[in-house]
Amino acid sequence: MDALRPCVVQVSGGEPLLREDVVEIVRAIKGGDTVPYTILVSNWSEMTEAKYGALRAAGVNQFSVSLDFPDERHDEFRAYPGLYRHLEDLIPRLAKLGHDDIVLNSCITSENLGEIEAIADRAREWGVNLCYSAYSARRTGCRDYFPGSAEQVKEIAERLDRVEARRDPTNWIVNAPTTLQATRRYFADGGAPGCKAGLRFLVVTADGWLQPCSMQFRRYSLEERGRIVSEFTARNQCDECYVSIRSYLDKSFPQLLWENVRGFLSFSGSR
16 A cells, blocks of 8 residues: 555455455555545445444445346356345345445346346435446456347447436436446447556555456566556557446546536536
8 A cells, every 4th residue: 555555446356255354454455544445346245234334434435236137136147045135135224324335336248238227226226326347258258248249239238328318416327428338339349449457557466466457467566566567558458348447547537537526516416
């Protein structure tokens, strides 16, 4: 933390809640300060109301919860029986506490693209926000889940259009319209060139090494972090993902600033 001085940290895995010291890790990341903005990405299988409270107190700003289907099909897809019922019980109860810090993360695949609107409905029903992300075969090695046919690309665009038409000032769908448009292009083109992994974002592994991203396994020591940009980023030709982190950090700072603060600057809108 002292060397990298990030403004945003995402704690993920694997499953970070399996770490008995996850609260202490978050507390060390925050260091008693308001920066960095800290996101915990989890399937919530191990989440409880007490653990949620402890992690909030330690400094988690946003809880990102994976949801692939709006019903028990989520259990089969995740190979975790009973997980959906656990989420269905816990998430609405915690949302009613009013902290507005829970975001469902739904990765669009060939298996669940028909549920894009239904997942949005479930997020609204539970009282939480929703972020869509795009499946990458590079993460799993399985291209069967990549929805790249002309019919699938058309269906994704139509369903995302219908979700976009239902946006409101509550920030229920957290993806910016430009992000969803780029997600459409990613599936249509079969990739997204121009990734700046290693420069705009990087991964710190559990054993202290640095990687350009979670799907690129070149490792560098903390002292070698300058080499990531010169050896990896400058030569990187990978176009195989459009995950949420990248979708934000591909944008310029002025664009990010405009997309995230314009709602607060509007005299006619409400928040």
